[in-house]
Each structure stands twice: as structure tokens, then as C-alpha cells.
Amino acid sequence: MRAAWRVASVRAAEEALMATLPPGTLMRRAATGVARRCGELLADRYGSGYGHSVLLLVGPGNNGGDALFAGAALARRGVTVTAALLNPARTHAEGLAALKSAGGRVSDATPSTVDVVVDGILGIGGRGGLREDAAALVARAVRACGADGARPAVVAVDLPSGVDPDTGAVPGEAVRADVTVTFGVLKPGLLVGDGAVHSGLVELVDIGLGPWLRDDPALRVPDLDDVAEWWPQPGPGDDKYTRGVVGVATGSAIYPGAALLSTGGALAGPAGMVRYAGAAVDAVRFHYPTVIPTPRVADAGRVQAWTCGCGLGTDERAAGELRAVLAAEVPVCVDADGLTLLATDLSVDELRERRAPTVLTPHDREFARLNEGEEPGADRVGSALRLAARTGAVVLLKGDRTIVATPDGRAYVNPTGTPALATAGTGDVLAGLLGSLLAGGLPPERAAVAAAYAHGLAGRYAAEAGPVTASDVVGALRPVLGRTGMWRTG
Numbered sequence: 316m317r318a319a320w321r322v323a324s325v326r327a328a329e330e331a332l333m334a335t336l337p338p339g340t341l342m343r344r345a346a347t348g349v350a351r352r353c354g355e356l357l358a359d360r361y362g363s364g365y366g367h368s369v370l371l372l373v374g375p376g377n378n379g380g381d382a383l384f385a386g387a388a389l390a391r392r393g394v395t396v397t398a399a400l401l402n403p404a405r406t407h408a409e410g411l412a413a414l415k416s417a418g419g420r421v422s423d424a425t426p427s428t429v430d431v432v433v434d435g436i437l438g439i440g441g442r443g444g445l446r447e448d449a450a451a452l453v454a455r456a457v458r459a460c461g462a463d464g465a466r467p468a469v470v471a472v473d474l475p476s477g478v479d480p481d482t483g484a485v486p487g488e489a490v491r492a493d494v495t496v497t498f499g500v501l502k503p504g505l506l507v508g509d510g511a512v513h514s515g516l517v518e519l520v521d522i523g524l525g526p527w528l529r530d531d532p533a534l535r536v537p538d539l540d541d542v543a544e545w546w547p548q549p550g551p552g553d554d555k556y557t558r559g560v561v562g563v564a565t566g567s568a569i570y571p572g573a574a575l576l577s578t579g580g581a582l583a584g585p586a587g588m589v590r591y592a593g594a595a596v597d598a599v600r601f602h603y604p605t606v607i608p609t610p611r612v613a614d615a616g617r618v619q620a621w622t623c624g625c626g627l628g629t630d631e632r633a634a635g636e637l638r639a640v641l642a643a644e645v646p647v648c649v650d651a652d653g654l655t656l657l658a659t660d661l662s663v664d665e666l667r668e669r670r671a672p673t674v675l676t677p678h679d680r681e682f683a684r685l686n687e688g689e690e691p692g693a694d695r696v697g698s699a700l701r702l703a704a705r706t707g708a709v710v711l712l713k714g715d716r717t718i719v720a721t722p723d724g725r726a727y728v729n730p731t732g733t734p735a736l737a738t739a740g741t742g743d744v745l746a747g748l749l750g751s752l753l754a755g756g757l758p759p760e761r762a763a764v765a766a767a768y769a770h771g772l773a774g775r776y777a778a779e780a781g782p783v784t785a786s787d788v789v790g791a792l793r794p795v796l797g798r799t800g801m802w803r804t805g
């Protein structure tokens with residue numbers, strides 16, 4: 316599991332580490348990482364960097380210092396390095412001296428060719444978007460061309476300038492990097508929201524910070540090993556009941572498809588049996604002969620977890636079914652219309668009184684309904700954490716980078732999402748799968764993280780064959796679980 320820390324934690328760790336090292340050591344380590352990456356980009360493009368052109372965009376702080384030292388290292392290897400200084404009076408003096416003595420030059424004019432742009436305008440000390448002069452400089456730089464006529468690669472130093480390091484918010488103009496070389500630890504802003512989109516490929520350079528981090532991470536990023544380790548596997552003594560039974564209370568006369576998709580998601584999960592309760596009994600019986608269908612939650616029999624809400628409708632009947640599900644003392648995943656009902660007919664605060672865990676799976680508009688009309692905004696992690704704390708539920712906030720937040724303050728970002736999943740019904744599949752993981756015994760936080768992870772991979776797998784429908788995602792789940800080793804019972 317990778318993790319990201321906020322600026323305050325990074326600064327404290329840097330300070331503690333720097334006290335043990337000769338001055339300038341960290342900056343040299345950071346700059347070496349940037350220079351190495353730029354050298355690789357030039358070598359990939361031209362075979363070598365010799366004689367090719369790197370333009371440094373240099374801001375007023377240590378981020379600019381990193382860029383200048385990286386430029387000095389490149390210049391020593393024969394790269395033509397030019398530095399554009401945004402604030403000459405506040406430029407990192409030692410960095411500038413190093414660049415000049417290595418043969419680099421300073422100029423306001425954009426060189427005739429630019430193969431790599433190094434963004435050293437702002438790092439973790441930056442606040443707000445790029446100011447006008449900086450935005451204009453970036454625009455000129457990225458319009459330049461390399462010796463081969465192609466656009467320059469953009470390498471951000473530590474963080475793309477204009478991105479908020481703690482939240483990923485991009486309040487104004489910001490650099491769009493192809494690669495971000497970040498130092499010591501990941502920052503949340505590289506992983507969530509618009510910041511993730513601006514960061515491109517994120518590469519971490521170890522500068523020795525790890526042992527000096529004292530706080531908990533602000534954000535965790537699960538990997539396949541985590542999810543595979545958590546995914547419940549049946550043992551030799553198991554039967555369909557001991558593996559967990561999941562109830563799916565979804566769909567309506569108008570939306571029978573939601574019942575099928577959520578049931579399809581549940582069937583791909585680890586539970587040993589799926590019970591369906593709702594208005595789409597006939598459709599479910601026809602498509603999934605292994606599912607036990609009943610029209611009402613009250614008649615469904617025992618389950619170890621419920622998924623409720625996808626396509627359920629928002630009428631009296633639907634509200635009654637959601638109440639019946641929430642009254643059961645088993646984990647519940649509430650999705651879609653269930654979330655709308657929570658905001659209108661039921662009370663969000665009632666969730667706090669449940670004795671079993673609840674997982675809420677809103678997209679932004681559903682989030683707003685639960686949050687007095689306010690969408691998550693630029694700080695998606697903070698918003699999800701606040702809703703989780705207020706409701707006592709685990710919140711899975713859907714998006715390109717889905718976030719999972721717990722009531723006691725832990726947050727995860729899912730790395731497997733794909734825009735291909737932005738299509739009708741994929742959320743129903745996710746909710747069904749999540750319910751199955753809850754029924755299989757996973758704690759709600761892990762069930763939410765694991766469901767998002769597997770669902771994202773299934774979306775990517777389905778997209779390899781062409782445009783994706785939610786039914787394709789259902790079909791992709793089983794092969795993806797098998798191929799990746801999340802399902803290991805063969």
C-alpha cells in the first residue's frame with residue numbers, strides 16, 4: 316500500500332532529517348532525481364541528451380533551486396540548458412551559481428528548440444493558481460518545439476505548479492506535466508482530483524524522508540497485493556452459507572436493469588449465495604437461475620449483508636424497503652436511489668444509530684443531496700471524510716479516482732479507475748460487488764476499497780474490446796479476478 320502525506324508532515328520530516336545532514340544534501344538528492352529523469356526522456360527521444368535543449372522555469376523558492384541544480388547536472392553532460400527566472404531577486408542563489416558554472420545560461424527569450432520543459436516554479440510552498448506572468452511563461456514554453464518538431468516533454472519538480480499539494484485542487488492556471496518527479500513521499504495533490512490529471516506519471520525519488528515521518532498518512536493507495544490478500548477465498552470446510560449470503564434490494568418496474576446489474580456484480584463476489592428482493596423478480600429469475608428471488612425484503616430470509624438502492628425508485632414502497640434493510644443488523648451498502656431516500660424520506664443522522672456498518676456510495680450529485688446541497692468541491696478527500704464522520708458510515712465517493720473515507724479519519728484513493736466506466740449502470744455493478752464482499756466478511760473499509768479496485772480493473776479489461784457497457788463490466792469481473800490472483804481458488 317502506498318501512502319501520501321500532507322505538506323505539514325513533509326516539512327516536519329524534512330526539518331528533522333536536514334538537521335542530521337550537511338546543508339544542501341536533500342536538494343542535491345532531489346535535483347539528481349530530476350536530472351536523471353530528464354536525461355532518460357532525452358535518451359528515449361534522441362538516443363542521447365547531448366546538444367539537446369532543456370528549458371528551466373524557475374520560481375522564487377527551493378522548488379526553483381531543485382530545477383537549477385538539476386539543470387547544472389544536465390549541462391555538465393552536454394545538454395543545452397536555459398533558465399527563465401520568474402523572480403530574479405528571489406532566485407535560489409547557490410542553484411543559479413551552479414547552473415552558470417556548469418555552462419547553463421539565463422534568458423527571458425524562449426530558445427529556438429525546447430525538448431524538455433522543467434517546471435520549477437512552485438512546489439509544496441505554492442498556494443493558489445499560477446499568477447499571470449507565470450502562466451504566460453508556461454504557455455510560451457509548452458508551445459515551443461523540440462529538434463524533431465514535436466512538443467516538449469514537461470517534467471514537474473515535486474508538484475505541478477498551480478496544484479494544491481494537500482487537496483489536488485487547481486484553483487486557476489496550472490502546469491500540465493507529462494511526468495512529475497516528487498521527493499521523499501507522495502503528496503495527496505498528486506493523486507486526487509484535478510491535481511492527479513495535471514501530474515501525469517508520478518515518480519518518487521527517495522531522499523531518505525521515510526523514517527522521519529511522524530504523522531499518519533493523509534491518503535493511502537491500495538495495490539493488487541493488498542486487495543488480493545483481503546479477498547475472501549472459500550476453504551475446504553465452507554458451504555454456500557458459511558461463505559456469506561448477500562441480499563440485493565434493488566431495481567423497480569421502471570428500472571429492472573439496475574436489479575440485473577447489481578445482482579450480476581454480487582454474483583461475481585465472494586459470497587456463496589445471492590438473494591434478490593424487489594420488483595424485478597421475474598427478470599432476475601430468468602437471467603440468474605442461482606439467485607433466490609422474492610418481491611419484498613421482509614420475505615427474503617437471512618443474509619449477512621445487503622446492497623440496497625440501485626434503480627429502487629423513490630416512492631413509498633422504495634422507502635419502506637430501505638427502512639427494512641437498514642433495520643437489519645448486518646452491514647449495508649446504500650447506493651443511488653437509496654441515497655436520495657436517505658436525504659429525503661429518511662434521515663442521514665439515523666445512520667449513526669445503526670449497530671452494523673453502513674457504506675454509502677454517492678457520485679457528486681448524490682453526495683450533494685446528503686450534504687445540504689453542496690457537492691464535494693475541489694477537496695474531495697476532505698469532503699468525503701467529513702460526510703463519513705457525520706454519518707458514521709464509510710463513504711465511497713465515486714470518480715475517476717474514487718475515494719473511500721472512514722468515520723475515524725482514514726482515506727484511500729483507488730488507482731485503477733478509468734473514464735471508460737463513466738457509463739450508465741456501472742455503479743450498480745459496483746454496489747452489488749461491494750455487498751458481496753461485505754457478506755463475505757470483509758470490514759466495510761476494505762470491502763469498499765477492494766470493490767472499487769476490482770471494478771476499475773474490470774472496466775479497463777472491458778475497454779480493451781471497445782466501448783464499455785455495464786453488462787460488459789459484469790462479464791469482465793470474473794476473468795479479472797482470476798487473472799490477477801484476487802480469486803485464487805482454482
Ligand SMILES: NC(=O)C1=CN([C@@H]2O[C@H](COP(=O)(O)OP(=O)(O)OC[C@H]3O[C@@H](n4cnc5c(N)ncnc54)[C@H](O)[C@@H]3O)[C@@H](O)[C@H]2O)[C@@H](O)CC1
Pocket residue numbers: 329330333341342343345374375376377378379381436437438439440441442443444445446472473474498522
Ligand atoms: N525543504 C526541503 O528540505 C526540501 C525541499 N525541496 C523543494 O523545495 C520545495 C518547497 O520549497 P519552498 O518552501 O521554498 O516553496 P516553493 O518553492 O514551493 O515556493 C516558493 C515561494 O513561492 C511563493 N508563492 C506561493 N504561491 C505562489 C503563487 N501562486 N504565485 C507566486 N508565488 C507564490 C511563496 O512565497 C513561496 O514561499 C519543494 O516542493 C521541493 O521542490 C527539495 O529540495 C527537497 C528538500
